[in-house]
Amino acid sequence: MRVSPLLPGAATPVDPFAPGHAERVARMVADLRLGLPVALLSTSEAALVLPVETLSAERFAAIDAPHQLVVTSRRAEALRHRPHEGEVALLPVPADARLDWVRSLADPSRRMPASDAVPQAPQQQPTALHRAAIRLVKAAELLPAALVVTGPDVMQTAMRNGLGILGADEVLAQLLAPRDPRPVSDARVPMLAARNGRLHVFRASDGGAEHYAVEVGQPDRSKPVLVRLHSACFTGDVLGSLKCDCGSQLRAALAAMEAEGSGVLLYLNQEGRGIGLANKMRAYALQDQGLDTVEANHRLGFEDDERDFRTGAALLRQMGIGRVRLMTNNPAKIARLDGEGIQVVERVALQVGRGPDNTSYLDTKARKSGHLLA
Numbered sequence: 591m592r593v594s595p596l597l598p599g600a601a602t603p604v605d606p607f608a609p610g611h612a613e614r615v616a617r618m619v620a621d622l623r624l625g626l627p628v629a630l631l632s633t634s635e636a637a638l639v640l641p642v643e644t645l646s647a648e649r650f651a652a653i654d655a656p657h658q659l660v661v662t663s664r665r666a667e668a669l670r671h672r673p674h675e676g677e678v679a680l681l682p683v684p685a686d687a688r689l690d691w692v693r694s695l696a697d698p699s700r701r702m703p704a705s706d707a708v709p710q711a712p713q714q715q716p717t718a719l720h721r722a723a724i725r726l727v728k729a730a731e732l733l734p735a736a737l738v739v740t741g742p743d744v745m746q747t748a749m750r751n752g753l754g755i756l757g758a759d760e761v762l763a764q765l766l767a768p769r770d771p772r773p774v775s776d777a778r779v780p781m782l783a784a785r786n787g788r789l790h791v792f793r794a795s796d797g798g799a800e801h802y803a804v805e806v807g808q809p810d811r812s813k814p815v816l817v818r819l820h821s822a823c824f825t826g827d828v829l830g831s832l833k834c835d836c837g838s839q840l841r842a843a844l845a846a847m848e849a850e851g852s853g854v855l856l857y858l859n860q861e862g863r864g865i866g867l868a869n870k871m872r873a874y875a876l877q878d879q880g881l882d883t884v885e886a887n888h889r890l891g892f893e894d895d896e897r898d899f900r901t902g903a904a905l906l907r908q909m910g911i912g913r914v915r916l917m918t919n920n921p922a923k924i925a926r927l928d929g930e931g932i933q934v935v936e937r938v939a940l941q942v943g944r945g946p947d948n949t950s951y952l953d954t955k956a957r958k959s960g961h962l963l964a
C-alpha cells in the first residue's frame with residue numbers, strides 16, 4: 591500500500607487509506623448506535639462516552655472509574671434539576687447507582703425519579719467534550735443522554751479495544767458543518783398525483799441519510815420555482831396517520847405542482863423534526879399521556895425542532911434553483927432558506943388535512959412554533 595509523500599507544509603505523511611475526520615465521526619455515530627463506547631479528548635481531559643439507550647448491563651457493570659451523566663438542559667429541566675444555562679447539563683452518578691436508575695433519568699417512559707432522587711450536588715461545568723457527546727448521541731438518533739467516564743485509564747482502554755478516538759472540538763466542528771449532499775442517480779417516476787415526475791437521489795459524503803428531490807415537469811430556473819420542503823413522516827406519508835397533516839400536505843403539494851405544470855418537492859429524511867422515528871414514537875407515547883408535541887420533545891430532552899434546513903438549501907443549489915415560491919405554513923423555513931441565499935419570493939399556504947385527530951397538534955404548532963393558519 592502506497593503512502594503519499596509529505597505534503598508541502600504538512601508534518602506527517604498523509605495516507606489516503608486513513609479515515610478522515612468526517613469518516614471517523616460517521617463511524618463514531620454508528621458505533622454509539624451499536625452500544626460501543628467512543629473516546630473524546632479535550633485539552634484538559636479524556637473520557638469514554640456510552641449512550642444510556644444502548645448501554646449494556648455488562649459494560650455498565652464494568653465501569654470502575656468516575657462517571658457522570660450528560661443530558662441536555664431540556665432533560666435536566668424536566669428532571670427538575672437546578673436551572674441550567676447552555677446546551678447540556680451534568681448529573682453526578684453515585685458509585686452504587688443501578689443501571690435502571692440511570693435509565694430512568696434518560697427515558698421518560700420509565701417512572702420519573704422523585705425529585706429528591708435526582709442528584710443536586712455541586713457540579714463541574716460542562717465543556718465542549720460534553721456538548722460533543724450529546725451531539726454524537728443525537729446524530730445517532732438515540733435518547734439524548736450518555737455516561738461520560740473519566741479517569742487515568744480511559745485512553746488505554748480506548749486504544750486497547752480499538753475504540754474511536756477524536757478531539758471534542760473536531761467532532762463538534764464536523765457535526766455542526768453544513769452537509770453537502772451530491773446527486774447520485776435519477777429516473778422518471780410517473781406518480782398518481784403527477785405523471786411527469788422524476789426522482790433525484792442525493793447522498794452526503796458523511797455517510798448520513800440520503801435525501802430526495804421529486805421534480806415535476808421541467809421547472810423554468812429563470813423564474814421562481816414552486817417548491818415544497820417536506821420532512822419525512824413515515825406515519826403520515828406512508829401510513830396515512832391522522833395525527834398530523836404531513837401525508838395530506840405531501841399529496842396536495844404534488845397535485846399543485848401538476849396543476850401548475852412544474853415544481854420541486856424536496857423530501858428530507860429528517861423524520862420527527864430531526865429526532866428519528868423511534869424518538870418520535872416516544873414523543874407520541876408522551877402525547878398519549880397528555881403532553882403536546884412541543885412538551886413531549888422537551889420531556890425527552892430535545893428542542894421542538896432539531897432539523898437542519900441548510901440541507902434543503904444545498905439541494906436547491908445543486909438543482910440550480912435560487913428563487914422559490916415556497917409551499918409552507920412555517921415561517922422558520924422561509925427565514926432559514928433566505929439565510930442560506932435562497933430567495934423566497936412568495937409563501938404559498940398549504941392548509942390541508944385538518945381533522946379531529948390533529949386539531950390540537952396543528953393548534954399547538956400555531957401557538958408555540960409560529961405556524962401560520964392561512
Ligand SMILES: Nc1nc2c(ncn2[C@@H]2O[C@H](COP(=O)(O)OP(=O)(O)OP(=O)(O)O)[C@@H](O)[C@H]2O)c(=O)[nH]1
Nearest residue numbers: 820821822823834860861862863873883918919920
Ligand atoms: N417530534 C415530532 N415530530 C413530529 C410530530 N408530528 C409530526 N412530526 C414530524 O414533523 C415534521 C413535519 O414536517 P413538515 O410538514 O415539513 O414541517 P412543518 O414545520 O410542519 O412546516 P410546513 O408543513 O411546511 O408548514 C416531519 O418530520 C414529521 O415526522 C410530533 O408530534 N413530534
Ligand SMILES: [Zn+2]
Nearest residue numbers: 823826834836
Ligand atoms: Zn407527520
